[in-house]
Amino acid sequence: MSELLDDTEKYVSLVTYRRDGRPVATPVWFAAMGDEFGVITETNVGKVKRIRNNPMVSIRICDMSGNVAPLAPTLTATARLVTDNEAVAVRRAVARKYGFVYVMFNVYWSASTLLARLRGRNKHEPETGIVFRINP
Numbered sequence: 741m742s743e744l745l746d747d748t749e750k751y752v753s754l755v756t757y758r759r760d761g762r763p764v765a766t767p768v769w770f771a772a773m774g775d776e777f778g779v780i781t782e783t784n785v786g787k788v789k790r791i792r793n794n795p796m797v798s799i800r801i802c803d804m805s806g807n808v809a810p811l812a813p814t815l816t817a818t819a820r821l822v823t824d825n826e827a828v829a830v831r832r833a834v835a836r837k838y839g840f841v842y843v844m845f846n847v848y849w850s851a852s853t854l855l856a857r858l859r860g861r862n863k864h865e866p867e868t869g870i871v872f873r874i875n876p
Contacts, residue, residue: 744815744874745799747772747837753806754779754870755798756790756819763798764790767806771833778822778830779870788868791819797872815874822869830869 745752753765766787768779781788791797797819801812822830835843 744813745777746801747777749801751802751804751806752777753798753800753802753808754787754872755800756787757794757796758790759793765802765806767802767804769834769838771830771837773830773833773871776871776873778833779872780827780831780834780867781870783868787870788821791821791870795819799872799874817872817874819870819872822871826871827867827869830871831867 747770750769751767752770754768754770755763755765757763764786768781770777770779795818797817799815799817801809803809835846
């Protein structure tokens with residue numbers, strides 16, 4: 741685990757970059773995975789597309805609304821997208837860290853996915869994991 745990012749924090753602002761260089765910040769849950777950190781997200785979202793185009797990201801401690809903590813340092817990191825078994829490992833790390841809150845979110849997510857399917861709006865894509873390593 742990196743000494744620069746404390747895994748006891750609940751949220752980080754994951755900043756990805758558009759093709760023109762403009763930053764886009766998203767508050768996310770994250771979990772330590774050895775020397776890296778993992779995030780689970782939907783596959784067809786902007787941050788995944790932006791990481792495909794540019795793996796350089798910035799990380800800052802924030803709250804659930806994305807408000808950055810006062811004096812929080814900006815950490816640069818390199819991200820990569822993972823699927824299949826690696827995404828499952830990210831999901832497990834996030835589930836361990838967030839415990840009951842994660843279970844409740846997962847119940848909500850499963851129920852909303854089922855309702856969407858019943859309504860004929862199955863837009864559910866497999867999850868993608870984002871794994872990032874803080875740059876030295």
